[in-house]
Amino acid sequence: MTWDECYRSVRELVLDYATPESDDAPLALDSLAVVLLVEAIEDRFGLTLGAKDVTPERFGSLGALVRFVWSLVS
Amino acid sequence: MKIFKPAEFGCGVRIVTTGAYLPERVVSNADLVAMGAPLDAEEMVRLSGIKFRRWVAENQATSDLAIAAGRQALACAGDLAVSLDRLVVATVSSDYSSPSTACLVHAGLGLPRLPVFDLTASCAGFLYALDAAARAVATGDRAVLAVAADVRSRYLDVTDRATCALFGDGAGAALLAPAPPNQGLLAIGLSADGTGAHSIYVPAGGSREAASPETVATRRHCIRMQDGPQIYLSAVEGMLLAARELLDSVSLTFKDIDWLIPHQANMHILKRIAWKAGLPLEKVICNIETVGNISGATVAVAMDEALRAKRLKAGDRVLLLAAGAGYTAGAALYVVDEDLLANVGCGANI
Numbered sequence: 001m002t003w004d005e006c007y008r009s010v011r012e013l014v015l016d017y018a019t020p021e022s023d024d025a026p027l028a029l030d031s032l033a034v035v036l037l038v039e040a041i042e043d044r045f046g047l048t049l050g051a052k053d054v055t056p057e058r059f060g061s062l063g064a065l066v067r068f069v070w071s072l073v074s
Numbered sequence: 075m076k077i078f079k080p081a082e083f084g085c086g087v088r089i090v091t092t093g094a095y096l097p098e099r100v101v102s103n104a105d106l107v108a109m110g111a112p113l114d115a116e117e118m119v120r121l122s123g124i125k126f127r128r129w130v131a132e133n134q135a136t137s138d139l140a141i142a143a144g145r146q147a148l149a150c151a152g153d154l155a156v157s158l159d160r161l162v163v164a165t166v167s168s169d170y171s172s173p174s175t176a177c178l179v180h181a182g183l184g185l186p187r188l189p190v191f192d193l194t195a196s197c198a199g200f201l202y203a204l205d206a207a208a209r210a211v212a213t214g215d216r217a218v219l220a221v222a223a224d225v226r227s228r229y230l231d232v233t234d235r236a237t238c239a240l241f242g243d244g245a246g247a248a249l250l251a252p253a254p255p256n257q258g259l260l261a262i263g264l265s266a267d268g269t270g271a272h273s274i275y276v277p278a279g280g281s282r283e284a285a286s287p288e289t290v291a292t293r294r295h296c297i298r299m300q301d302g303p304q305i306y307l308s309a310v311e312g313m314l315l316a317a318r319e320l321l322d323s324v325s326l327t328f329k330d331i332d333w334l335i336p337h338q339a340n341m342h343i344l345k346r347i348a349w350k351a352g353l354p355l356e357k358v359i360c361n362i363e364t365v366g367n368i369s370g371a372t373v374a375v376a377m378d379e380a381l382r383a384k385r386l387k388a389g390d391r392v393l394l395l396a397a398g399a400g401y402t403a404g405a406a407l408y409v410v411d412e413d414l415l416a417n418v419g420c421g422a423n424i
Contacts, residue, residue: 034303051307
């Protein structure tokens with residue numbers, strides 16, 4: 001998987017729950033949306049995430065989330 | 075986790091009968107929207123898997139539900155009903171802060187003089203009550219009634235997005251008695267991690283912040299759930315950890331389990347547990363869609379429903395599992411027997 005593919009996949013999943021104006025704009029996800037997004041990321045990328053993985057920083061913006069997922073799949 | 079295995083003490087503990095009671099009032103997601111909930115009905119289903127829940131009537135309280143569930147269990151217990159030596163009631167929503175709800179249940183059931191007490195373990199309440207009852211049976215009690223009952227609707231802020239759709243009211247009960255070693259309850263384990271005490275809590279109305287017009291106006295007497303994603307994921311991890319530790323202690327794995335009866339917190343949590351445990355969802359008893367999260371009573375109510383519906387068979391290994399505020403957690407491994415099936419069936423028409 002390339003960075004661009006990872007970016008597009010994560011962005012597609014995020015758009016189900018938020019419409020970020022830019023990669024660094026706050027996602028403003030509520031708690032349940034974060035849980036659903038975690039499940040969607042796990043399904044899409046074959047990952048298993050735990051409570052310690054889900055921090056406000058990592059789920060705070062699209063860019064941060066892409067960087068986090070990329071760190072796990074690259 | 076502290077694990078209790080009755081056989082290690084040369085005895086056994088079985089569940090003789092179960093009972094459950096749900097209040098009559100059915101509250102739909104549309105009803106919650108009409109009350110001012112900030113989610114629409116479809117969002118509630120998507121986010122929680124819950125379509126309906128039962129709420130008490132204005133004149134009902136936790137003890138009323140506990141008495142109904144306890145009465146149903148005792149009605150099918152035969153001679154053991156008059157041998158009752160102890161009553162344990164798990165609740166986080168007692169009728170009064172004093173006296174105990176157990177005292178009210180004692181009176182409501184017309185029990186003779188015997189020890190009764192409440193315990194508080196939030197959504198792990200039934201597992202904690204089961205453990206206390208099992209230990210009492212193992213040390214000489216002839217029969218112990220373990221009841222879990224909660225009325226969370228009284229503590230619900232319907233305008234709170236995180237909790238508005240989740241909670242229902244209800245009660246479940248199990249009557250425990252001695253058995254030959256290695257029958258019935260094979261093992262039960264409990265644990266707690268108090269560092270999560272303020273993750274899900276009711277801020278006001280206790281000794282930390284007494285009830286006042288201001289606490290009511292600001293709804294601080296209602297359930298507050300903080301840091302939601304962490305709670306959801308921690309609940310899954312807490313239940314899985316409890317389950318694995320218990321199964322390890324009896325040299326079993328999830329593959330050896332016929333049924334999982336988990337705390338009905340949220341459908342996403344149930345699915346995630348099943349997925350992580352490698353269990354098909356068909357092996358997980360789920361009633362959250364129609365009753366919601368009944369806090370400490372969920373496992374008891376779900377088990378009673380599964381027995382009454384004859385989904386559980388004699389010889390089935392059932393894993394009861396819960397995690398709740400505090401954080402608290404519990405797991406129990408139970409082997410169903412013919413007597414339990416027959417006794418619960420007796421109560422079907424009560």
